[in-house]
Amino acid sequence: MPIPEDVTGEEIDKDVRQELQSLPKTLADDVARNLVMVARLLDEDPEGAYGYSKVALRLASRVAAVREAGGFAAYANQKYGEALAEFRAARRMTGSVDLWPVMADCERGLGRPEKALEMAGAPEVQKLDKAGQVEMRLVAAGARRDMGQLDAAIVTLQSPELASNSVQPWTARLRYAYADALLAAGREQEAREWFAKAVESDRDGSTDASDRLAALDGVEFTDALGDDEGDSEDGGEKPSAEAGDKD
Template structure:
């Protein structure tokens, strides 16, 4: 797959670059460029990111960072079985637990919420950092909802992190998930309150909390382009009427 001229491979994280030092220099550079493309495209063009991840995997399947990138690219394309296999491979290579929550979410994607809940109660969760533990809580709540256990999902999300007034990278998503669970349970008033709190914390627009809040408030947005399209027609109609 073509690599844009502005991609040098130096854009990757220092830790990943260090992993690639086990490869011959030219090969390491090629792998690095493909990993850069995965990171660049994964949000807006997941299929493209997946293609680059497969190239990197073909070139360096024994590098943990490559297996992890391939896992996230497959995950972004809802290829959950493939993603889970790649995450497991990366975890075997590193011995770390960072991928535990996304591995559990792959189990959800494969229609196995019970397995995801088992993973939420595993010893590995205690080894996660705070962000990882919050992510695991989100996955567990999602698994409860998959099993139509709405009240249990709500309780799962109730935590010191949810109650905290400080805004962390996970705050908006946690509040959003709580609001969404409340709404699914028919608790609309509380849901509105938490969607509003999610909006306050969502500084980078990572959720559609503002749209959900507006929907609850009965606000309808009018497309400015549609209004613009109507204007010339209205003007022409007025001119016709004047001519008569």
Template structure:
């Protein structure tokens, strides 16, 4: 088995306590190796998904009977577009743990395999009632995405209309939900309403999870230009206003592709939130 490079600062202790408890069934040295690879999966998932996938496969070969390992392998496969493999791993993790919170991302895998009708059917299953509020929002995002996959854009708009969308409170899922709604509105030609909701998404997106600010700028007719481009004579020419446009950090959308799982080194535990949503992760 090819050993993958793991930085010296990775000890394996970074993982969640619940995951460490799962690994206690393994010999100590083996448990440490598995833990280190799980830490690497979490570190690399967003920035280098193929490498995260390699570490997940190592952990899977070492400890395929550990639920947290199957879950990590599922997310790594999901992030690299291996939806059938991801679904198999999520199903295994769910059988081992009895948890419901993977249900939305499992449904999104069905979308990834070109089966939106199955994802939509899953949105109506009793398992959804077992989800916490965040999980139910994720499921709504997936269902709306499935509607759009099936060419039912107006139904997608209705699907996203909910008390969570109307709430003025800001939660971890608020920006992505508002973004998904704005995007759905734009698809049905309601540009002014879409602009309003992209602006609301920007207000809630404190962590840069979406590209709502860029989408809002596009609707306002602002063109972003690289100030270092030799073809640009004067930075003051950037944008229609005659002033230099704020380029920002330009984060990739997590809700326009929404439901991208944001996984940290403390993930793969019993209280993990699922990641799925409107065009989730894709």
């Protein structure tokens, strides 16, 4: 697959670069450049990222960082079985528990929420850092919802991290998940309050909490121009005030 000339491979994390030192230099550079493309495209073009990950895997499947990248690319394309296999391989190579939450979420994707809950109660969770433990809580709550256990999902999300006024990288997503669970359980007023709290903490627009809050308040976004003004002679499209955020 073609790689832009401005991609040198030096952009990757230094720990990954160190892993690649076990390879011949030319091969290491090729793998690094493909890993850079995976990272660049993962959010905006998951299929493209997946293609570059397959190239990297073909070149260096014995490198843990490559297996991990392949896992995230497969995960982004909802290829949960493949993602789980890559994450397991990476974990065997490194012994790290960092991938435990996303591995559990793959189990959800494969229709096995019970397995995800089993993983949420495993000793590995205690070895995760705070961000990993919050992520595991989010996965466990999702598994409860998969099983139709809305009240249990709400209780699962209730935690010191949720109650804290301190804004951390996970705060917006945790508050959003709690609001969404409350809304699913028919607790609309409480859901509105927590969507508002999610908006306050969502500094990088990682959720669509503002849209959800507006919907609860009955706010509708319409075209900025009326029908008469919008029908231009050159047939151009009318600008829209509506914008969507990613989950």
